[in-house]
Amino acid sequence: MILQGKNLANILTFSRIVSACLLLFTPPLSILFYVIYTYCGVTDLVDGSVARKMNAESKTGALIDSIADLIFIIVAGIKIAPILIDKIPVWGQIAIIGIVVIRITAYTVGAIKFRRFASLHIISNKVTGGILFLIPYGIIVVRIPIVCAIVCIVAAVSAVEELVCEIRLEDYRPDIKTVFEIKSMR
Template structure:
């Protein structure tokens, strides 16, 4: 029993994983707050900071792990799901119909990427490519941009970047012989 507690503390309850878990808790907290309010922006910003810090801390302390990478991906998916719940009604009013078709296409490509990875590697796989990170940053900034005059243009640019990122990841999973979790680009360096 003591050895199990020690394993949990040393391997699972590392500072970067705790940071990721705080993001999950913060994300769930966002469900309770009205969007585009000061409390929402404060908690939302906290979630964004923890998203940046977990990987930075893991690399700086040489405590990266498969569990941490999966937890981060799961945290990202939970965050996106909550953002869909909170912002879908707002975006429904703001975005034209054609933009929804573009978003749908991006989501289909992303789903194909996940299914391809599941079939080829027998696991959930979400790569942290440069384009995926750019997409994450753009999507994260969306609530701040929705109150700006250029909100529609910003959504268009975000959709293009997300489409490129989804296509790149899909092609990586489709063309790679094995799962490469550290892959940053479609081309190998």
């Protein structure tokens, strides 16, 4: 069957786009929201692995994956931000602004230094993405200020690590795993 192998990863990615769009029409934090939200997260985790396992990696697939991620992040933000906006403590709002400034600075340094958008695949960025994904689950179990503190600490460490990597790297290496690899590269 043609659906096997090469197309499966792209089908998963396209299904994430469709599912993310469906989230727009579901009540936030409802059972249906969690089912669709979880499906989006699972497909994000597995589509790249499927592409690698099936030897079906492609620039087009990577682009579609990035588009799917962006759509999902925007939709999730649209649905979850109104719930959180009034409940995030002032210190959390200040921390979020600081983290955004550090991220923008890191991307600016990378863009100037490497003459391209330079986002790194460091482990702390992946951990931050995972923690951000868990916010809708966390807020039903733990108080929002505690969730905010955890997210801000992890995101701040990740943002600072990315900035340090961008400053210290001599050439663009998007697949670097940690800042500690930089010393061993020289």
